[in-house]
Amino acid sequence: LAKTTQPISMDSYEGQEVNITCSHNNIATNDYITWYQQFPSQGPRFIIQGYKTKVTNEVASLFIPADRKSSTLSLPRVSLSDTAVYYCLVGYRKAGSARQLTFGSGTQLTVLP
Amino acid sequence: DGGITQSPKYLFRKEGQNVTLSCEQNLNHDAMYWYRQDPGQGLRLIYYSQIVNDFQKGDIAEGYSVSREKKESFPLTVTSAQKNPTAFYLCASSIGVRVSNTGELFFGEGSRLTVL
Numbered sequence: 376l377a378k379t380t381q382p383i384s385m386d387s388y389e390g391q392e393v394n395i396t397c398s399h400n401n402i403a404t405n406d407y408i409t410w411y412q413q414f415p416s417q418g419p420r421f422i423i424q425g426y427k428t429k430v431t432n433e434v435a436s437l438f439i440p441a442d443r444k445s446s447t448l449s450l451p452r453v454s455l456s457d458t459a460v461y462y463c464l465v466g467y468r469k470a471g472s473a474r475q476l477t478f479g480s481g482t483q484l485t486v487l488p
Numbered sequence: 489d490g491g492i493t494q495s496p497k498y499l500f501r502k503e504g505q506n507v508t509l510s511c512e513q514n515l516n517h518d519a520m521y522w523y524r525q526d527p528g529q530g531l532r533l534i535y536y537s538q539i540v541n542d543f544q545k546g547d548i549a550e551g552y553s554v555s556r557e558k559k560e561s562f563p564l565t566v567t568s569a570q571k572n573p574t575a576f577y578l579c580a581s582s583i584g585v586r587v588s589n590t591g592e593l594f595f596g597e598g599s600r601l602t603v604l
Contacts, residue, residue: 409592418492418578418595419531462530464593476521476582476593477547481530 379463379479386485393450395482397463400444406466408439408446413460413481422461423448450484458486491515494579494596501566501573501603509564509599511579518583520562521593524548525576534577537562566601574603 380398387393399408407426411419423430425437425446436449450457463479492513501507513520519538523531533546537556551570556562562581566573577600580593 411593416576416598416600418580418598419593420595421592424592460530476536477533478523478531 378477379465381461381463381479381482383480384483384485386487387453388487389454390452393453393457393484393486395448395450395461395463395484396445397448397465397479398445399463399465399479402443402465408437408443409464410435410437410446410448411462411464411478413462419462453484453486455486455488457484459484492579492581492594492596494577494599496599497597499599499601501601503603504568506565506567507573507601509566509577509579509601511562511564511596513560513562513579513581513594515581515594516559517581517594518559519581520556521580521582522546522552522554522562522564523578523580525578525598531578534564573601576600 407424409424410422412422413419423432423435423437425439427439427443430437438447460481460483462481464476466476495510499507521536522534524534525531532548534548534552535543535546535554537543540556540559543554543556551567553565576598578598579596582593
């Protein structure tokens with residue numbers, strides 16, 4: 376079963392832009408890429424989703440190259456409250472079974488004052 | 489309010505006992521999932537169900553069992569066969585894997601299981 380790969384951790388300072396990249400070499404043709412944020416002892420919550428090129432919402436941007444083998448979550452002007460674990464989620468087709476949704480390893484973002 | 493409710497929030501178990509974690513959703517979602525999270529680790533898929541009376545194993549199904557008798561309910565049983573059950577368990581739902589490939593999941597607040 377193919378997996379996604381993310382950096383284990385990243386540090387940043389308040390007010391900076393943060394870019395987190397996820398590799399997903401075996402993404403299926405119709406699959407979307409979704410990013411989640413998780414605080415300690417809470418369930419993850421949805422941040423942004425995209426299929427190709429660029430998507431932007433009120434909290435983040437998502438950049439996806441033409442080959443879709445990776446994606447980059449961009450957080451503009453981070454604050455201390457953005458300190459969390461960020462997960463990349465892509466659906467994979469499992470042989471002989473329906474598709475399942477697999478999380479990446481997650482990236483611990485720490486925002487420093 | 490619509491959402492996913494997990495219970496209990498905290499649970500203690502003695503070795504050799506089976507325990508069942510509850511997950512209920514009123515979002516009218518077809519698909520439901522159970523994930524396990526260990527301290528400092530990512531989420532690993534235990535079981536998922538795309539429709540009532542159907543479910544499939546995820547990456548770490550050994551020692552766990554599920555049922556999907558109703559659309560809104562997807563309970564997880566941690567059996568005595570699970571050698572290291574202490575973890576944070578998260579239930580999620582989505583509109584439906586067959587209907588949409590968007591993959592957006594809605595999570596409950598989690599259940600923390602500790603084996604004494």
